[in-house]
Amino acid sequence: SQELEQSPQSLxxxxxxxxxxxxxxxxxxxxxxxxxQKYGEGLIFLMxxxxxGEEKSHEKITAKLDEKKQQSSLHxxxxxxxxxxxxxxxxxxxxxxxxxxxxxxxxLQVIP
Amino acid sequence: GAVVSQHPSxxxxxxxTSVKIECRSxxxxxxTMFWYxxxxxxxxxxxxxxxxxxxxxxxxxxxxxxxxxxxxxxTLSTLTVTSAHPEDSSFYICSADGDAETQxxxxxxxxLVL
Numbered sequence: 001s002q003e004l005e006q007s008p009q010s011l012x013x014x015x016x017x018x019x020x021x022x023x024x025x026x027x028x029x030x031x032x033x034x035x036x037q038k039y040g041e042g043l044i045f046l047m048x049x050x051x052x053g054e055e056k057s058h059e060k061i062t063a064k065l066d067e068k069k070q071q072s073s074l075h076x077x078x079x080x081x082x083x084x085x086x087x088x089x090x091x092x093x094x095x096x097x098x099x100x101x102x103x104x105x106x107x108l109q110v111i112p
Numbered sequence: 113g114a115v116v117s118q119h120p121s122x123x124x125x126x127x128x129t130s131v132k133i134e135c136r137s138x139x140x141x142x143x144t145m146f147w148y149x150x151x152x153x154x155x156x157x158x159x160x161x162x163x164x165x166x167x168x169x170x171x172x173x174x175x176x177x178x179x180x181x182x183x184x185x186x187t188l189s190t191l192t193v194t195s196a197h198p199e200d201s202s203f204y205i206c207s208a209d210g211d212a213e214t215q216x217x218x219x220x221x222x223x224l225v226l
Contacts, residue, residue, distance in 0.1 A: 033215070042116075042205060042219035043156075088155060099146060100207070100215060105155045 002027045004089055004103035012109045013079050021074045021106045023089030029069045031092035033100060038085045046074075046087075076108075084110045114140045114210040118218035125196055126226055133191045133221045135206030141186035142208035146215070147179075150203040162189040196225040 003026040013019050023032070031050055035043040047056045049065040049072060056063050060077045076083055089103040115138040125131050135145055143164050148156040160181050161169040168181035178200075180192040189208075193200050205220040 035217075040203060040220065040222065042118075043207075043217040045214055045216070048214065099158060099161060101158065102148075102156045 002101050006103040006106045010107040015112050019076050021087050023072045023103050025070050029091050030094040032072045033090040034063050034074050035088045036085045079110045081110045114216045116208050116216045116218040118221050122222040124224045127197050131193045135189045135218050137187045137208045140210050144209050145189040146207045147191050148205045198225045201225045
């Protein structure tokens with residue numbers, strides 16, 4: 001089975017600072033998702049990457065998938081308190097089947 | 113965008129009772145829905161895949177007689193926790209596949225079994 005390891009497990013940054021969260025897979029990634037969750041609430045879809053070397057941005061968040069498709073990073077520029085939460089990467093198997101295996105999660109706190 | 117709702121949002125029940133959680137896709141049809149479970153400070157764990165009109169597929173280690181899943185229509189899947197015990201207390205989240213790229217998640221249901 002596919003395992004996703006995220007690093008760091010938790011992160012505390014000062015408002016305005018940049019940060020990066022990594023997601024490393026034990027197998028080739030066919031579909032890689034990034035979600036944000038405030039604990040005890042549902043997941044907010046951020047981005048989905050499929051192609052090696054792909055990079056997507058939305059507002060101040062950029063996600064990349066490496067060429068070998070085994071590692072993804074999520075970068076937040078000029079962090080704000082609204083970015084605080086738990087970030088989860090998720091992977092889907094080949095074949096378009098949407099079952100998602102989630103990473104271990106990264107808890108982000110942004111200090112004003 | 114597509115919306116998935118869950119009901120109830122939280123429930124407290126006595127040990128030994130059964131609890132039903134509903135997951136609805138409000139503005140799209142979902143042939144497949146998924147049920148996840150999340151313990152405090154942990155990531156989401158897939159419990160089962162709910163297929164409209166057929167039996168659910170359970171992940172290894174998940175008791176199918178304990179967690180009954182019914183996907184009676186293209187917009188509704190239900191998860192029934194039978195004879196709930198305190199160790200079943202958790203946060204349950206469903207999701208539905210809306211299109212080829214995105215899976216939409218419900219807001220979750222918090223279950224507390226006393």
